[in-house]
Amino acid sequence: MATAGNNISVTAAFSLLVSLFLCLLVYAKAHKCTHQVPKPNEVVHGVHIEPAHIVKKRSLDQPLRIHLVYDSSIEQLSTEKKDLVKNVLFPQAKEFLQNTLYVRGTGVPILLDRQCQTGHAVILENDPHLCCETACNATTRCGEVQVPEEHLRQCRIWTQQTGCNLVGNPSGPGVASADFILYVSAKQTDRCGVDDTVAYAAYCQLEAALDRPVAGYANLCPNVISTKPHEFASLLSTVKHEMIHALGFSSGLFAFYRDENGDPLTDRNANGKPAFNDQLGVYQWSDRVIQEVTYPEWHIRGGRIIPHTVNVIITPKVVEEIRNHFNCSDLQGAEIENQGGAGTEWNHWEKRLLESEAMTGSHTQNRAFSRLTLALMEDTGWYRANYDMAEPLLWGKNLGCDFAKKSCKYWIDSQTQKGELVAPYCNTVQQNPLQLRCSIDRVSVALCNLQNYNRVIPEDYQYFDSIPGQDSAALQNFGGGVALADYCPFNQEFNWQSDGVFSRASNCDTAENAPSDRDNYALEYYGQDSKCVEQGRAWMKEDCRQRAPAVDWGSGCYKYRCTNQGLIVDVAGKEYRCYRKGQELPIATVKGSWLYTGSLICPSCEEMCWDNLQITCPAETDPPNVSTASTRPQVPCGTVQSVSESSGRTATLGMLFLNLIPLLVGILLCNTP
Structure with a gap:
């Protein structure tokens, strides 16, 4: 017979082992994307490449051609990192996007315009090219990169006396056989130190005919470029994600979206641009692109039901895809992120609803570039999507209107009452022993990320009336580990440390x-x-x-x-x-x-x-x-x-x-x- 001492020793051993084990376990960090919309003086609008009447007549049937230009900072990386960036990451991301998107092909070399010293340019009635009011900048930049002279049009300066005049270096040859130029750098900038940023990207020049981005940049933070095999998929997904921001998925571009005929979805003022929203720092889109919607039944702790207001993209293909995905025919559109601060909100899909979609605002686990993101790119009016390249999105698939319109509390409670699984959400706090689970797509071992924040979380996101083993007074502190998901808990992949x-x-x-x-x-x-x-x-x-x-x-x-x-x-x-x-x-x-x-x-x-x-x-x-x-x-x-x-x-x-x-x-x- 076992003695009491033996029982205590075995129990103590288990307890110590589990305690140590918990100390060695951490959730994978949710790398947040803070897509910074470029400031107005950082973007050149109205770059003339071909006449609008010619461009509009073309069909969206030419595979997108991306021309990669590597900045000298790439050469400063270690041999291993440089090889990863130049020979693997960006070539693979480029291939994916070229196989996914079609454009009205560019029939001539792309010549970019020089940035104006004052940030102001004029366009004369019989001249489609931009003229700077006083002088051109000595250098023209695209993000962190100086644009090569051979990619630039000759400087043009306007004066009242002589009109538009050519000055300085002649135009370069431009970039032939391309529809988009991406300047790639690896500089440890101030932005690299914020929110564990791995990379960031945006556009820098838009062509005149349809406002489509024709040049952009991507900067990788060199200190966090990893060559470890287990991080490759995440890094490649991040590069694709950032390139899609530069190509069109950006709140700074919503106001420039066009319909299938190439006509603007947002009215333009006398200078050919939409009105500028100083508060948001972007050109203001119309309600043909985004609308505010209030869902009346948002369930929270204490049996309360409150209204919940969100912003949804309502462009045609997006509406079709979001309704099909959730199997909810009366959804008005696809929610965009309402948390995370500047750069995250407005620029991504809502994390609660589309957790593992690649264009949500944080990377928590295996990501899918789904039909929804391809639909948005198609609704820009600049691209046609090859939906054969879409990756399956299992999160929320066919779960209906209640899942799409109500809080995760309603879903968890109603599923529990029916004796059914609460997936894709979860409702258990980690305890001894650890309760390992599977991610929704079964590609990872996972843990429920329900946790005690040791502070009161926002009232709209307090979902639990009881949690086994937890004091009722602390329930207002409990929520999922990813705030962007409206604090909804879900099974999340993790790292052992x-x-x-x-x-x-x-x-x-x-x-x-x-x-x-x-x-x-x-x-x-x-x-x-x-x-x-x-x-x-x-x-x-x-x-x-x-x-x-x-x-x-x-x-x-x-x-x-x-x-x-x-x-x-x-x-x-x-x-x-x-x-x-x-x-x-x-x-x-x-x-x-x-x-x-x-x-x-x-x-x-x-x-x-x-x-x-x-x-x-x-x-x-x-x-x-x-x-x-x-x-x-x-x-x-x-x-x-x-x-x-x-x-x-x-x-x-x-x-x-x-x-x-x-x-x-x-x-x-x-x-x-």
């Missing part, structure tokens, strides 16, 4: 994220053919001398195959067939000198195979009755040994302390103020 140093990430498709063999209690597999699967119970590894339970459990990454016969999950080289969602797969297998036991809970075939268009998932059926008692492997060591309760707990305690050794560095984290 040891002593403040990155250890591994939780996305399944990266082999480097796999735990060491010693720590791989649940026989996980990380790689391109892996996704997240829930576990039915805590896993155990044992030999005839000791038993070691997994402390953290709930989900893991596993190799899988999608077939027309159904979903196949591979555990340590053995395949298991999933016949239906919720089916439990008992696992007992020997690997090396250990017996591993545990179970997995089958997801549906559709949940795992949503990105495989080559197969059709079969109808679900009950699995055949197969007895597993006779097939359980023997505990390794030659003969099966019976381990008494007392000796088993002693062995388990010893194994726990062995496992604590590499984690002791976490004590420093726990004791850090």
Whole structure:
């Protein structure tokens, strides 16, 4: 019989191990995008390339051609970073966008205009080119980059006496066979120190015929350019995201959007531009682009229902796509972000509704450039989208009008009352042991990011009337870890850290994220053919001398195959067939000198195979009755040994302390103020 001392020792060991474990675990940071709309004097409008009547007659049928120009600052990067930027990141982002967007092709080389010293230019009645009022700047900049002389038109200065005069260096040859020039730099600017900024981008010159951006810039913050494999997908997504800002998804460009005939959606004043909104620092768009909408049933803590006012993009393709996505036919438009301050609000999709869409305001996990973003680019009037390039967006898919128009409290409460899953939201605070979950698209192991802010969060975003184990007086402090998502909690991928140093990430498709063999209690597999699967119970590894339970459990990454016969999950080289969602797969297998036991809970075939268009998932059926008692492997060591309760707990305690050794560095984290 086990003694009380043994019980206390085992419990203490578990408690210490879990405490250390929690110190080693952090959520992945939500990198916020602060797209800074350029100031009026930083943008040249009305750049003449071709006459408007010629441009408007062209069809939107030519693949977008992006010309990349690398600033000398790129050459100052390490060889590894420079190779990543010049040979991988931007070429791949360029290829994606060129395959995604079509334009009215530019028939001549692009020649950019020089910036005026006063910021003011005039256009004469019979001359389409801009003339600076007093003088041209000595240099013309696009973001952080000085535009090369060969890309610039000759300076033109207007005087009352002589009209428009050519002065200074002659025009360069321009950039041929291009529709958009992107100047790429890597400078550690002041903006790089704000909100963990990785990169930023914008436009700098708009052509005269349709106001389409023809030049822009992207600056990467060199101190945070990572060459680690697990961060590549995030970095590539960030570069694509920023380039899309420069091409059209920007509040500074909303007022310049056009209809399918090329006519402005916003009225212009005498100088050919929309009115300027000094408060927002942008040209003011019309209600043909954005409208204010009030949803009357926004549920919050205490049984209260209040109105909730949002801004929605109401352009035709966007409305069509947002209604189709949520399966809600009376949505007036797609919400844009209402939080995050200048640069984040107005310039992104609403995080609560479209969490993993790539053009939301923060990067929290695997991002998708969905049909919605492509629709917005099409509604600029400058592009036609190739929707075959759209990436699937699972967040909120077909969840209806209640999900789209009401708070996450309403969704969580109503789903709970019906006995159904509250996904894509969650409602559990982390505790011992950790409750690992899967992200909505199953590409990552995840944790519910519901947390105590230790301060009162905004009343409109207080959603919980009760949380198990939490004091009711503190409920006003609880919300999801991403404020941009209106504090709605959701399962979020995370990073493991040891002593403040990155250890591994939780996305399944990266082999480097796999735990060491010693720590791989649940026989996980990380790689391109892996996704997240829930576990039915805590896993155990044992030999005839000791038993070691997994402390953290709930989900893991596993190799899988999608077939027309159904979903196949591979555990340590053995395949298991999933016949239906919720089916439990008992696992007992020997690997090396250990017996591993545990179970997995089958997801549906559709949940795992949503990105495989080559197969059709079969109808679900009950699995055949197969007895597993006779097939359980023997505990390794030659003969099966019976381990008494007392000796088993002693062995388990010893194994726990062995496992604590590499984690002791976490004590420093726990004791850090």
